[in-house]
Amino acid sequence: MIFLNLGHQPLANNYTNKKELSKKKKYILTVQYQKKNNLISIKKKFKSKIMFNNKYPYRSSLSKTMRKNFKDLAKNLINKFHPKKILEIGCNDGVFLKNFNSQVTVGVEPCKNIADLIKLKKINVHKNYWDLKLANKIKNKHGKFDLIYSANTITHIKDLDIVFRSINQVLSEEGILVIEDPSLLECIKNVSYDQFYNEHIYVFSLISLQKILKKHKLEIFKVENLNVHGGSNRYYIKKSMNKKIRINHSVKQNKIKELKYKLDKFITYRKFGKNVKESKRKLKKLILDIKNKKKSIIGYGATAKSVTVMNYCGFKSDEINYFVDTTPEKKNKYLPGTNIIVKKYKINSLKNIDYVYLGAWNFKNEILNKERKYIKKGLKFITHVPYPRII
Numbered sequence: 291m292i293f294l295n296l297g298h299q300p301l302a303n304n305y306t307n308k309k310e311l312s313k314k315k316k317y318i319l320t321v322q323y324q325k326k327n328n329l330i331s332i333k334k335k336f337k338s339k340i341m342f343n344n345k346y347p348y349r350s351s352l353s354k355t356m357r358k359n360f361k362d363l364a365k366n367l368i369n370k371f372h373p374k375k376i377l378e379i380g381c382n383d384g385v386f387l388k389n390f391n392s393q394v395t396v397g398v399e400p401c402k403n404i405a406d407l408i409k410l411k412k413i414n415v416h417k418n419y420w421d422l423k424l425a426n427k428i429k430n431k432h433g434k435f436d437l438i439y440s441a442n443t444i445t446h447i448k449d450l451d452i453v454f455r456s457i458n459q460v461l462s463e464e465g466i467l468v469i470e471d472p473s474l475l476e477c478i479k480n481v482s483y484d485q486f487y488n489e490h491i492y493v494f495s496l497i498s499l500q501k502i503l504k505k506h507k508l509e510i511f512k513v514e515n516l517n518v519h520g521g522s523n524r525y526y527i528k529k530s531m532n533k534k535i536r537i538n539h540s541v542k543q544n545k546i547k548e549l550k551y552k553l554d555k556f557i558t559y560r561k562f563g564k565n566v567k568e569s570k571r572k573l574k575k576l577i578l579d580i581k582n583k584k585k586s587i588i589g590y591g592a593t594a595k596s597v598t599v600m601n602y603c604g605f606k607s608d609e610i611n612y613f614v615d616t617t618p619e620k621k622n623k624y625l626p627g628t629n630i631i632v633k634k635y636k637i638n639s640l641k642n643i644d645y646v647y648l649g650a651w652n653f654k655n656e657i658l659n660k661e662r663k664y665i666k667k668g669l670k671f672i673t674h675v676p677y678p679r680i681i
């Protein structure tokens with residue numbers, strides 16, 4: 291049951307330096323609810339091969355917040371579980387695995403340009419997509435793992451059955467699977483519709499994930515609510531047969547929270563759909579009012595989320611003059627689907643700018659702190675989360 295139509299959208303990380311190409315190749319992005327397992331997914335699901343290739347521009351280690359989060363998590367996992375062998379599915383540039391002894395880690399990263407960055411850190415990496423074939427290959431080569439970690443990856447893979455069957459192949463009987471992904475509850479509460487783009491095939495709630503895992507004899511034993519990526523959940527999962535681990539009260543607490551918010555009812559999503567339309571109307575008004583006063587607006591953080599917002603609201607370089615971003619791979623390319631160019635972020639990028647649209651709103655604190663000198667001088671930030679406004 292479809293509840294949201296975000297219009298014509300491009301592949302969110304398809305950066306090009308050719309303006310004409312940027313505007314071509316769009317598809318209609320709609321979001322649907324599956325009653326059976328309360329699962330939210332985008333309707334048109336692309337194959338991994340199309341989205342994650344050797345030109346993938348996203349790098350986890352470019353944010354200070356993320357580097358610190360991964361470092362702290364690695365320390366906690368070592369202290370709590372004393373893992374002997376660790377596998378990460380979707381290890382990006384190795385920002386998490388580099389915190390462990392490289393002798394005991396294995397990474398999976400299908401984007402070869404990103405995987406090549408990992409070699410420098412001497413981490414054992416398989417440059418393939420996560421599936422049964424790769425899981426078998428890894429099991430034959432490295433044996434089973436007592437810790438498997440995956441952040442912001444599982445929700446990017448179309449066939450969840452294959453994902454968890456493959457995990458079951460390589461997870462030891464008493465092993466632990468830790469996954470983290472944006473929280474559907476936070477997405478709905480914050481009207482952060484930009485969590486939806488081609489790579490985010492699913493946005494999990496606890497209740498949906500529980501149903502999917504049950505089929506694979508896997509069970510969530512703890513949930514942590516995180517601030518990262520605009521509100522995420524970290525799920526600690528074990529094999530159902532393993533009775534040594536007790537179920538933490540956080541599982542029940544989070545379930546109650548989600549049911550109270552009616553994440554198991556279609557009407558919640560219908561209401562969300564209406565809120566999204568209202569958010570678009572208000573953001574357009576805010577931006578156009580500023581432009582009418584002949585002020586400059588640039589975007590900060592050329593995120594995949596910004597691609598959804600710019601394309602859904604129909605913003606062009608007349609409204610958002612350009613974006614600045616720290617990612618080398620995005621430099622001098624067009625924000626997918628638009629004629630808005632991405633410039634390399636420089637220390638004085640915000641000099642003489644009136645307003646900044648916060649594309650990377652999930653790093654609000656890090657960015658506002660970094661740019662406080664300009665804010666003091668009168669620079670203003672705009673966000674649409676949880677509602678369009680000047681910060």
Ligand code: TYD
Pocket residue numbers: 348352353354590591592593594595596614615616617635650652653656657660
């Ligand atoms: P992110 O919000 O993680 O991603 P997405 O929506 O694409 O999944 O991406 C953050 C982007 O913002 C990334 O392109 C790097 C950029 N960025 C900056 O340019 N400066 C900053 O200070 C921060 C924190 C991020």
